[in-house]
Amino acid sequence: MSSFRPIQSVVNGVPTSDGAGVKLTRVLTQHLQRRLDPYLMLDAFGSDQPDDYIAGFPDHPHRGFETITYMIAGRMLHRDSAGHEGLLENGGVQWMTAGRGVIHSEIPQQEEGVMEGFQLWLNLPSHDKLCAPWYRDFKASELPRLTTPEGVSVTVIAGESHGVIGAVQRDGTQPLYLDVHLPAGASFEQALPAEHNAFVYVYRGAVDVAGTTLPAQRMGILQNGPEFDGVRVQAGDQPARVLLIAGQPLNEPIVQYGPFVMNTPEQIQQAFNDYRAGRLA
Template sequence: MLHITDTPWPATPRSVEQLIIGHPTSDGAGVKLTRVLTQNLQRRLDPYLMLDAFGSDNPDDYIAGFPEHPHRGFETITYMLSGCMLHRDSAGHEGLLQSGDVQWMTAGSGVMHSEIPQQKDGVMEGFQLWLNLPSTEKMCTPWYKDFSNQALPRYQTTAGAAVTVIAGNSHGVTGAVVRASTQALYLDVHLPAGAAFAHPLPAEHNAFVYVYRGQVTIAGQAVPTQRMAILDNMPGTDGVLIEASEDAQLLLIAGRPLNEPIVQYGPVVMNTQQEIRQALSDIHAGRFGSISAA
């Protein structure tokens, strides 16, 4: 793990605009999860479409997994904190996601895939984030890559923050994936009690923090566990400062909004109703194609 010097605290840090409590739901073949970023927040948190948090030690909550289903027009990022999940897709590729691993899949023009737990008991915990694609890339060739826990870029600040860089650039460290169009930033930040973490953020980028262990404070606002803090976009702000009075773990996610129409039909996200109709026709005709692996 790299050890780096903390960057200066932001001169005008962002505040918390709103705290969000996720909605318990189920998906796939009955997997119980919490939908943190819901459809009614897609415009506010553009380019992000969805964030699901799943976590249970009861096999009945996850064992059936997510049988084969389609995607088109966006990217999925699956981050496994604990557990073992097998991915298979319509091109015959497969990958085993284990504790700490990340899978990044660009659905693009269309892919059929499944995600099935490979454990009969124990804890299954993690996140799936959906990142929109710009209109010019929605029909790109599908792609995916698995990143092992050991391969993910990491650094530790002199203030004690331990950071995994899943996407984007952070304190001079380049993440596992970089996206020019959305400038996606996806960090997993672990803070010991008494530590703080600062990160620059362009004021026009949408950003949020999801705390999954402990509690943090952002601009005087307490953000408890299992809460999402949407950060404001006040002009002139230059970053975020996160402070922890107890051990805490959180996701910091940000990106440049696409400012394009969002039309969603389940696992298909396009820009027009006509594109949705075409996608459904392609699904029924078996035209969702292969996917390239790297």
């Protein structure tokens, strides 16, 4: 790598709630969907107050995209209308392809303690939006990892990093999803295709990216350009933890209404009709 991407803009998350009142921060909001195509949403949730999370996310539908839930702390039970069930625990990942439609719930399995994690929405190409639903739970021990000579620990959830193949691959969107833990003063470099959109989210400490400091709870959107072939992230005088996420844009129309993401308003209306008629169950 010879030319690292700088930060184009820094994004503050928007405090909100979802499900049955779960408090969270929406980092990647709807107005950024085109800029960060193929990603549709990133939520960060974290609290040691049970009232902030205990009600969880009761039954709700999805169609047309994938959800990736990454738990840092806590336990969440998943059930869906396709017959899948799994317990997501510390360090684990739940990858769900909604495809043509699924109704699922995500309910905390604890009454006290810290609940912390992230949910990322990844769009599906138009030809895959009505594919069969798919689901996989990955325990922390099943996720590929690497450690650099500087002591940087990297969990490779999707894509590839330094020759390590991630838990999930997708041809259409080519997602890269890394959880990078940097000791104080350490740096990490990752190759990125020039045409891919990419961003960094800091959830512990602070990092420097090409001269821009990103503090905790901030997202840095990486600049695009044919002259760039990667990104370099460096921790300051304290350890830092970041998510590095990138993907190949689909360059297709994005029409979202609530839990449905399709390509046309007519397809959204059909999703609602199918949901009301019980055809997502």
